[in-house]
Amino acid sequence: MKHRLLFTGKKFFRMALLLLGVSLAAFLLMSASPLDPLQTNVGQAALGTMSQEQIARLEEYWGVNEPPLRRYLGWLGDVIRGDLGVSLLYRQPVTQVIGQRLQNSLWLMAAAWVLSGLLGLTLGVLAGARRGRAVDKLIRGWCLLLSSTPAFWLALVLLMIFAVWLKVLPSGLAVPIGVDAASVTLGDRLYHAVLPALTLSMTGMPGIALHTREKMIDVLESDYVLFARARGESNRSILLRHGLRNVALPAITLQFAVISEIFGGSVLVEQVFSYPGLGQAAVTAGLGGDLPLLLGITVVSAAIVFSGNLIADLLYGVVDPKIRRGAARA
Amino acid sequence: MQPVLEVRDLSISFTQYQGGTRRRVLPVIRRLSLTVTAGEVVAVVGSSGSGKSLLAHGILGILPYNSQMEGELIYQGQPLTPQRAARLRGREIALVPQGVTYLDPLMQVGPQLRRGRRDAGARAESRAVLERYGLGRETEERYPFELSGGMARRVLIASAALQAPKLLIADEPTPGLDARAAGRILGHFRELAQEGAGVLLITHDLELALTIAHRVAVFYAGETVEEAFAADFPAGRLRHPYTQALWNALPGNGFTPISGTQPGPGEEGPGCPFAPRCPRRAADCAGDIPLIEAAGGRVRCLHPEGGKTP
Numbered sequence A: 001m002k003h004r005l006l007f008t009g010k011k012f013f014r015m016a017l018l019l020l021g022v023s024l025a026a027f028l029l030m031s032a033s034p035l036d037p038l039q040t041n042v043g044q045a046a047l048g049t050m051s052q053e054q055i056a057r058l059e060e061y062w063g064v065n066e067p068p069l070r071r072y073l074g075w076l077g078d079v080i081r082g083d084l085g086v087s088l089l090y091r092q093p094v095t096q097v098i099g100q101r102l103q104n105s106l107w108l109m110a111a112a113w114v115l116s117g118l119l120g121l122t123l124g125v126l127a128g129a130r131r132g133r134a135v136d137k138l139i140r141g142w143c144l145l146l147s148s149t150p151a152f153w154l155a156l157v158l159l160m161i162f163a164v165w166l167k168v169l170p171s172g173l174a175v176p177i178g179v180d181a182a183s184v185t186l187g188d189r190l191y192h193a194v195l196p197a198l199t200l201s202m203t204g205m206p207g208i209a210l211h212t213r214e215k216m217i218d219v220l221e222s223d224y225v226l227f228a229r230a231r232g233e234s235n236r237s238i239l240l241r242h243g244l245r246n247v248a249l250p251a252i253t254l255q256f257a258v259i260s261e262i263f264g265g266s267v268l269v270e271q272v273f274s275y276p277g278l279g280q281a282a283v284t285a286g287l288g289g290d291l292p293l294l295l296g297i298t299v300v301s302a303a304i305v306f307s308g309n310l311i312a313d314l315l316y317g318v319v320d321p322k323i324r325r326g327a328a329r330a
Numbered sequence B: 001m002q003p004v005l006e007v008r009d010l011s012i013s014f015t016q017y018q019g020g021t022r023r024r025v026l027p028v029i030r031r032l033s034l035t036v037t038a039g040e041v042v043a044v045v046g047s048s049g050s051g052k053s054l055l056a057h058g059i060l061g062i063l064p065y066n067s068q069m070e071g072e073l074i075y076q077g078q079p080l081t082p083q084r085a086a087r088l089r090g091r092e093i094a095l096v097p098q099g100v101t102y103l104d105p106l107m108q109v110g111p112q113l114r115r116g117r118r119d120a121g122a123r124a125e126s127r128a129v130l131e132r133y134g135l136g137r138e139t140e141e142r143y144p145f146e147l148s149g150g151m152a153r154r155v156l157i158a159s160a161a162l163q164a165p166k167l168l169i170a171d172e173p174t175p176g177l178d179a180r181a182a183g184r185i186l187g188h189f190r191e192l193a194q195e196g197a198g199v200l201l202i203t204h205d206l207e208l209a210l211t212i213a214h215r216v217a218v219f220y221a222g223e224t225v226e227e228a229f230a231a232d233f234p235a236g237r238l239r240h241p242y243t244q245a246l247w248n249a250l251p252g253n254g255f256t257p258i259s260g261t262q263p264g265p266g267e268e269g270p271g272c273p274f275a276p277r278c279p280r281r282a283a284d285c286a287g288d289i290p291l292i293e294a295a296g297g298r299v300r301c302l303h304p305e306g307g308k309t310p
């Protein structure tokens, strides 16, 4: 037990370091951006009609003339006190903006996450078990094709097929247009999340499937599967009893590692589907020079991705008898 | 008496692709013959890499997909076809594999022994068989990594004994064990033979094999070179020069090493593969050498021991 705690403690320390690094990187990239927040948000024409004082006030609001180091340290100091600041574009606390957006995105990402895991594992196991056969070639070909397809392009293709030609699914947004927020049903939300979730799951699925396939092949070539066969176990029993059990551990790692891909993919996919989620807010904040919001989103996303890895490690300890029994004895 | 298993002129080879396109057939076992009768322990002695495990897997019908097997396998008087082997393995034919890696690392011993059965009968059986080999109840809950080398061996034997097999194939069951532990393990095989099973004991260790085997089949470069009774060894009634050399190489019998090395798969020339190392070789050893009956056993040699030196 003690060393589990130590293990978790170490992980949290590493997480803090990581978040610091990520926020600094995002800040530096933003500082180096050639986009002038005044030009993009206020507009060239409007700026021309303004007085010097008005412009100076705007410059102060957007923090244009503040030395970068001071600006970053100021932000960091607030964050340590638990204050993520106020979004410059939305004029709301960053936590509130992120909370709202995350609620929309979470549907999408959770659906994509579960779907890519289920699909990836099933296809990977199937391909591995039927190595070299037509099914395997089909699955492998499809996965390779998908993993070399950019997410936004896939989004556009699906949009064309399902929303434009077949007209069976909505082309964008998280809820129907012109409907009172109170009367939006869960069904509406799901209906609007289908296409983006499908696209998003396709970015994570091929990796899971291909890795699971490799592992499955290793397992089926192992001594213990040979022995199971020597003891008269059927192919079905070998697959279910030994195959799934032994691909489960790597599958956990893959499943949680794919969270980062889904976060990354959501930025582009939400853009294509005009889905008001976290990814879209990140794009808006980045292009509009909304530093507090962008840093907030970066830190929250990194924290979620990192928590995913942490959960994977902890789950590993529960599932893997070597760690579990070892820990019990220590 | 009808033998439990008869192997006649068995050959096992691999198809390998070199440089992507060049296909090469690599014969590992070429002309292997042996018989096992009920109640008898037959040892197959061959050096490491000579294809002993492949022989075991070939009999069970679980060879890798890039291999081919030819020759005759007769089980209880009927040809042992792949379909028949699939029906019999895990029932009448059992394997004791070479090491712990043959146990699923993520499954506890109990469920592994029970092969998916969950009923009370299966539980009682697995408990009884573990007890028979001196393993307590707690062993059922152990994972393979929690077993010592000797315990793992006993679990593997228990898994075979659980089936009450008519033919038991033990592949190198004692490495890594000290002489006493190895003796106990071999005793278990003798016991299973006394209960009526035919036991095929596969090993590279002649000395160990002689402690329990009734008969010994010696294997050189993929061929059976001799089938002898265990009693022939100390009595000086051996037939093949290689068997004699193996016997002379044992610590108690002069410790005389054999010069040269055994040809690997695909390296054998025509004729007797032992000829280059043989003190009794003659010009005709370059031709085809059949397996012939000699003094109650069999030998693949034109100038066997005890005959006139050419």
Ligand SMILES: Nc1ncnc2c1ncn2[C@@H]1O[C@H](COP(=O)(O)OP(=O)(O)OP(=O)(O)O)[C@@H](O)[C@H]1O
Binding pocket: B014, B028, B046, B047, B048, B049, B050, B051, B052, B053, B054, B055, B064, B066, B098, B172, B204, B265
């Ligand atoms: N799948 C395979 N493809 C190609 N060659 C193989 C394959 N499996 C085994 N061999 C070859 O067949 C030969 C015999 O292997 P086998 O495992 O039967 O040896 P062994 O006599 O059991 O050795 P040991 O005493 O070390 O267990 C080896 O030379 C090996 O390289």
Ligand SMILES: [Mg+2]
Binding pocket: B052, B053, B054, B098, B171, B172
């Ligand atoms: Mg072997």
